[in-house]
Amino acid sequence: MRVLILGIDGYLGWALALRLVRRGHEVVGIDNLYTRKAVAEVGSDSALPILSMQDRIKAVEEAFGARIEFIEGDATNYYLIRKAMDKHRPDAVVHFAEQRSAPYSMIDIEHAKHTVINNLTSTLNVIYAIKELKRDVHVLKMGTLGEYGYPAFRIPEDAFIDAVIQGIRDKIVVPRWAGSWYHWSKVFDSYMLLYANKLWGLTITDFHQGPVYGTRTTDIVSEELFTRFDVDDVWGTVINRFCAEAVINHPLTIYGSGLQKKGFTSLEDTITALAALIENPPEPGEFRTVHHYREIKTLNEMAELIRRVAKQILGYEPEIMHLPNPRVEPEEDLLYEPEKRVLPKLGIYRLTRVMEDEVVMMLKDLKPHADRVKRIEALFRPRVKWRD
Template identity: 40%
Template sequence: MRVLILGGDGYLGWPTALHFSQAGHEVAVLDNLARRGYDEELGVQSLVPIEDLETRVKAWQEVSGKTITSYAGDLLDADFVYETLRDFAPDAVIHHAEQRAAPYSMIDREHAVYTQHNNVIGNLNLLFAIAELNPEIHLVKLGTMGEYGTPNIDIEEGWLEVEHNGRKDRMLYPKKPGSFYHLSKVHDSHNIEFACRIWGLRATDLNQGVVYGLETEATKLDPRLSTRYDYDSVFGTVLNRFIIQAVLGEPLTVYGDGTQTRGFLDIRDTMECLRLAVENPADRGEFRVFNQMTESFSVGQLADLVAEAFPGPVQIEKLENPRVEQSEHYYNVKHTGLVELGLKPHLLSDTLIESLFDIVSSHKDRVNTEALTPTVTWKRPAKEAVTA
């Protein structure tokens, strides 16, 4: 199959390109390199050094003998989107190309507007291009479990059977997102479902949990193929932060009481979920949703796991939560669709915390400890009224 990966220079986009190329598909990547620009804006860097996209592509050809086509451009440029689809003629498009950090979207008005404009409009441009050029293209869109929030009922896979006043219907599962970023993903999901229902497109929405890990079979082949390791308080994940704090001998900073619970999965499972979704496409007119996670943990449980695994003393410190989110909440997520397609999950208890300690130790001189402290708050300060 011909697979176009949008956001192919990112944390997940790059190893996705390698995974599909390794599996024998013809692969192209598209990126506007905005993610690298966020690092410059925030004054941070990936813990593990990463090469530029051109070097990565050349290194993969040297290592594997396989070619990855590269397109430089922005989904906000509709003409570029149309030209790329015409030129590469993909069978499937994997859409990773969005601003992905909740804290980034909550910095201020400008960042909230940027996030929603970038994500929603870019996705709309893509939907129109697919509909007009080739409706047979299967769109595989990276969503997020954060679209659902933490409802006090089981979280189904995208759809909910409802009975109300004696009548029944099947509708999209109600969404309760927790940031302007997560709201942008909800808008995407609604727009994609509409396009499938009205235009007969085929799409799979992967509502993904928090991804942990760094290495895949492909990225381990050469240091030039490494992907990002984000640890800062804006783009870094909680597990990445805990690993670094343990290695540096700093307290593991748990936001709030630590009972906030989320879904997680290994980066290798993310690669397989994407492959399974692409190789088993949705039907024409179908908006298919998979909850892409394998386990759930509270923040406090993750801190305890890291403390138990680290071969030295570890302290755990609770901070005031900069986010507005529920604690002590119900969290039961249905996630059977990808397992039924053949996913064999890696579990956190069986894998990688120890290996991450080694990776962080070898690059600890690159850590900016100030970046570990949360600087973005969900609580907007009240401002005095402006008078003429």
């Protein structure tokens, strides 16, 4: 298959590109290198060193004898997206090219606007390019489980649920309640995609997943192939940040009570699921919602697990420190187990590695780069607050 990855330079985009070329697919990628600049803007850097896009491509050629086509450009430029789709005629477009940090979106009006405009415009461009070129392309859009919030019912995986509206039984879209401007942009993305599907019959997978953690996939066979790994207060997701804190014996910083529950998935399992969804597209004209998470844990459970593994790998147990939660989010009595049916049907719902083994690997990968982590140590405390 030929796959166009929007956001190929990112944490997931690069790891997916490696998996797809190793599975014999042709990969074309677009990226405006925005995350590199935005991470630098908050004074941070990837904790693992990453090569420039040109050097990454050379490293892939050397490692796997495969060529990735890269276009440096902005997904909010409609003509760029349309031209790339027309020229390369992909079977699938994977859309990762969004501003993906909730804290970044909450900094101020400029960052909120950037998030909403960047994310919605890029999604609209993909929709219109397919509609205007009249192409049969599977759009795999990366959303988030955070679109739903924490409703008092089990979140169904279907985009629609049965409901009684004004006395009439009908189908309504699953209600959503996001917790940041970033998450709201994902909600609007989902609605726009659903509308494009109803209106023009676009074939869509709306993929909702919780936080991803991990330094490696089985394709990252050398440090030259590392994908980015962010650990600061703005860009780092929680397990990645805890592991970075552990390697420099910094306290593991839990925001709030630590009773918040999330559905975590390793980078390896995320990439396996994405590749399976690309290789098993929905029926033409179908809108397929997919939920993905492997282990539901509280932040306290995660911190304890990382402390245990740190003792075994690093020889010490970092402290655990609770800081006031900068976010506005529910912390207790959470009913949380979103339904998942599509991926188990594809037969790929096994855990590749238990969380504990994954964390062992992460600490081993990070240890030689402890000096890079040390440089951003001051950024572990949250600077962006949802309310003053």
